[in-house]
Amino acid sequence: MAHRTLIRNSSIISVDPAIGNLDKGDVLIEGKHIRAVGRSLDACDAQVVDGTGTILMPGMIDTHRHIWQTTLRNIAADWTLDQYFAGVRGQLGEHFRAEDIYIANLAGAYEALNGGVTTVLDWSHNMNTPAHTDAAVEALKASHGRFVMCYGNSNEEWLPVSSLPTSQDVRRVKLQHFSSSDDLVQLGMALRGPQYATKEVTRDDWALARDLDALISVHVGDGAWGKGRPVEWLMQNGLLGNDVICSHCNSLSDDEFEMMAGSGCSASMTPEIELQMGHGWPVTGRLLKVGMKPTLGIDIATCNSGHLFQTMRTVLLVERAWAHDRADRTGTTVERLPVDTQDAIEFATINGAKALRLDHRIGSITPGKEADIVMIRADNLEMVPLNDPVGAVVLAGHPGLVDSVWVAGRAVKRHGKLVDVDVPRVLGELSLSRDHVLSKAGVAPGERFVPAPYEAR
Incomplete structure (x- = not known):
């Protein structure tokens, strides 16, 4: 029994x-x-x-987090998005060994569980070798949490704007690591999309993901990088659908939200990072206006906390502030708040489950x-x-x-x-890993490292 x-x-x-x-x-x-x-x-x-x-x-559900960056926690506390690309992608990412990916993913997974986040879409885009990928998957499985491990690219493949194709090694990864749809860790694809890869590569990436029947996550509308109508291009090329999660969406045009809603795709907001790095204002109200269900993510540990309590508060307060500002500008007052705390709980639970196509299994306390x-x-x-x-x-x-x-x-x-986690050992190994990565990049631990903005290739 x-x-x-x-x-x-x-x-x-x-x-x-x-x-x-x-x-x-x-x-x-x-x-x-x-x-x-x-x-x-x-x-x-x-x-x-x-x-x-x-x-x-x-259990709370995070629909957008780069867990491998746990090693770089708070290093980007005062960076813009372009400085992030220059520092993390241009200077640090290439120095991660497979064992660095493993301990970062393990520590980041434990951080999520410790804060009540039981499911994470892991945007794993530092797959520098097959060994890096294996380490990423094995660490997530070892944590006993629930994850959609979205296979991304190597550091070199990700440097925008990229003309390099996604590695076909993902086919081996699916066969070796993802044999059952009932497992806690499932395969997804983290695709660069039309903002960060060429159009030809983007079409090929989508074809690969759909051939593997993998959930797709893509950045769109994140600040200046996202003002070229990426969602319209995706729609015109038949790449939107209910297997796609569009992350951020801050700088999209209003009609692009209608396109997303019409296609059945989902959206993930990471408000703290979006506000800090210049992506734009969180799009809670814009999603709700077209009938979409907002979901929440942490995004990056390089300049953010790792729990969704703060994210719920940020979304709630920003949307309320917008409502009060609109009312003040018209000489009125807000009679009913546009988003309430029950809404915020749903953003962090059942909405995320639906976006990950897991709402038949998780997202609510429901018998069965x-x-x-x-x-x-x-x-x-x-x-x-x-x-x-x-x-x-x-x-x-x-x-x-x-x-x-x-x-x-x-x-x-x-x-x-x-339960059954040697936290001091994990933290010790994570610190040693940090020392290795920073030393290889010529950065001293504890120094104020502020890179020059990234210049697109």
Whole structure:
């Protein structure tokens, strides 16, 4: 019989309209699935987890993160997008060994899980050799989190604007590492698109991805690089569709949002990076206007936190600020906020699941779905009294309050600590890896490294 876990007496944010939010509710996990959600559930043979003083919510879903850059955490704290291309792509990326990719992905995966992010679309675009790719996949699998590992390019292939084709090694990668559609780690493709590769290469990249039946993620509309109507070109060439996630979208024209909506593709926003690096304003309202469902991502650890609590807050506050500004300019006041905290929770959970084509498995606390669940402590100075659990999570949540995390029914964090993870060892290996990469690039650890802006090839 499958192992059973009963989480009892928690405040549940189900993100399932049929269940709603429950106070003092229970969740029964059987094997890797959610068996029941309700009050006073009977499961005498289950391991009981006391949820008193906690909030349960679905595992959060990050639809755009470059996990390999965990090694370069905060190095780009004061960089623009062009400086990022010059520093990370032009100076640092080529010096990553396969073992550097492994420890970066492992540490970055653990960071996500520690903060309640159970699923990540990993935009893995430093595949300098087949060994680098194998290391990236193996690290994600070792973490026991859920990932869509989007195969990108080598550092040399990515330097924009590129005329180099994507390596056919991805075919070996699929056969060797992705044999089952039920595995926690699935294959996707991180494509450069018409902004960062030639048109001919972009067509070939798309054909390769679709031949592999891989989910496609592509950057569009990120600042000045994205003002050449990339979505229109994708539509004209038959490259949009429900297998495509368009990331950023900030500098797109209004009609390009209509094109995305009409094609059935999804969109990922990474608001903190977009605001810092000049991509443009987060496009929450523009997506909602055309009926699209916003999703959220961290993007890069080089100048960002690694958790979605802050991202939810940023999206919420920016969209509200826009509403107040529009009202002020017309001499009126806002009567109803355009985006609420429940919306933000959905951006970070079920919307992401739909974009990744995984909403039949994850994204809500629903019987029959896999048990990707986060337990947040609410018996503390940040949360008590718990007047509004949804508002508390979005406005006051942070990784330090994440008590427990389950992925497909497996506990990967309990009592505030990752399960069976030697954190000091991981951090030590990550620091040594950082020392290697920086030394090879001629950068001293701790120095203020600010590269000159990148010049397109």
